[in-house]
Amino acid sequence: MGISTHVLDTARGRPAAGVQVALARREEGGKWTAWGEGKTDAGGRLAGLEGGRTLVAGVFRIRFDVGPYFAGLGVEAFYPEVEVVFEVRRPEEGHHVPLLLSPFGYATYRGS
Numbered sequence: 001m002g003i004s005t006h007v008l009d010t011a012r013g014r015p016a017a018g019v020q021v022a023l024a025r026r027e028e029g030g031k032w033t034a035w036g037e038g039k040t041d042a043g044g045r046l047a048g049l050e051g052g053r054t055l056v057a058g059v060f061r062i063r064f065d066v067g068p069y070f071a072g073l074g075v076e077a078f079y080p081e082v083e084v085v086f087e088v089r090r091p092e093e094g095h096h097v098p099l100l101l102s103p104f105g106y107a108t109y110r111g112s
Helices: 067-073
Strands: 003-009 020-026 032-039 058-065 082-088 099-102 105-108
Touching (some): 003 058, 058 067, 082 099
Antiparallel strands (some): 020 032, 020 058
16 A cells, blocks of 8 residues: 545646645654655546655655646645645555645545
8 A cells, every 4th residue: 555645626626637746754853755756647646656665654744736736727826835744654554645725725634
């Protein structure tokens, strides 16, 4: 199992395609190490964020670069990026981290 995401543009009622996403893991001392990246597909989904690595327990961060997404739509937005920090306690389980996005707000949760 790995780490996946799904970005939904709630203002438009559509998936957010083409959003650049980056995954990093926090090492001892607080330094972040890049683990993987990619762009959401036409359905707003991106799987395998761990970049082929074996998922391990630890604290991870997903950064969604949403500024270019909104700029491409010609929409003014408040957040140029969104970072979600979460803890993997059971690496053998799937970790799905959806992002519900609008120009002036966002929400996230642990999905399945």
